[in-house]
Amino acid sequence: MMKKVVTRQQIVEAAIRVFGRKSYRDANISEIAKEANVAEGTIYQHFMNKEDLFFFIPQEKTHEFLEGLDLHLQGIQDTPNKIAKFVWYYLYFFKTNPEYARIVMLDMRVSKSFLKAKGYNLLRRFASMVLDVIKEGQREKTIRDDINPYIIRQLLLGVLEHGVARWLLKGEKGDLLEFHTQIVKLVLDGIRNDEVSGENRGSVRKKRPERSPASGKELHKA
Amino acid sequence: MMKKVVTRQQIVEAAIRVFGRKSYRDANISEIAKEANVAEGTIYQHFMNKEDLFFFIPQEKTHEFLEGLDLHLQGIQDTPNKIAKFVWYYLYFFKTNPEYARIVMLDMRVSKSFLKAKGYNLLRRFASMVLDVIKEGQREKTIRDDINPYIIRQLLLGVLEHGVARWLLKGEKGDLLEFHTQIVKLVLDGIRNDEVSGENRGSVRKKRPERSPASGKELHKA
DNA sequence: TCATAAATATGAATGTAATTCATTTTTATT
């Protein structure tokens, strides 16, 4: 009864490859079966249906994501730096796992059935880590506490998902990580220019450093 | 030759209703045909296939979106206020057009074929308006100019899309507009608390007003 | 080791939905 496990693994691996390159709709069971060296019927011994197979995929990878994240956060002291790490790691992971990225970010993330899948609970864990860090930051006063922490998280996850999704749609052109520093700056400090508009809201900041020379437009147009 | 136009319109309207409640995959042509009082074959006289019909949908509504936006931006003077209006209007429009929202935000936005559809070009127009406003703000120095404007736009569109998508996935619970003020604050001023962390980045701001009492967690958990 | 039962795997058969196409109906033109 070892065989079953092997077969299942073959199916899942084939599914990752096929779904990774074809969108849920265009991928078909027959192709997955062929690529897994298995009869079509066999897939239905292991999974209820196409959707069930699809939603099974992210489980391992998402675990991997969380473990790697844990490790990368080790030793970082303050919240702003933890947030910078979240941004970097998120982009880094999707950059290095584009098949997983396509599956999760394009087809899966927008499906209501995903809310019921196990892989979703893992992503919730990530979301809840982010939330905890934000709350911690509010307690230690490095993060502003006059805003609902859920909204702060929405800001953070929003930019990231949007960035990755666009990168995928555009065919993975350009380096997903290229702009992570700027993203962190924006999330932490906002888009307003304090020098001039300080008057408007009664605050003053020192001039920020000059814009870095890199300005590649590849990635983030449109 | 007026009849054709009418039929086409019936088909599109039926399609909006059906796709608006059923996801691309679950909606079927036969249902759309029945709801449009038309034979199935007729649909194929007007549209190449199911996908073609689907991607035709957003055109009118997106026009409506852009026109309304134009009107709402009239008379607003400075960039930060224009941005606040973008946020408000975006959320307002999707709140009042949930069928369109589901179609565009869930099924359509994540499909590569969307990039080739006409409706996409309209959304590009919106994106390009946002970009123009940001650049204008950088010129007039109300928006920081040490960051690539494309990245700034990504921040803005990211939160908004993410917020709407989550609201839809969660079944449209809660008021999509409830948090728009906080979102604007965050985008403009960032999440860092200047009072304490000012030291860290060499800047000082006055204390921000206390957090507003509303803290409904419905919408933005997870 | 062999016989037998239980678990897995198979692929032809079935069901469902999209798409095509030969035909009919409607509309425009004379």
Next chain:
DNA sequence: AATAAAAATGAATTACATTCATATTTATGA
């Protein structure tokens, strides 16, 4: 009113996902 062109129709075809009766493989115990 006759004829041609455009639209509409729905039965037939095709492409899949899914089921199911059968065959094959694996585990059990005499």
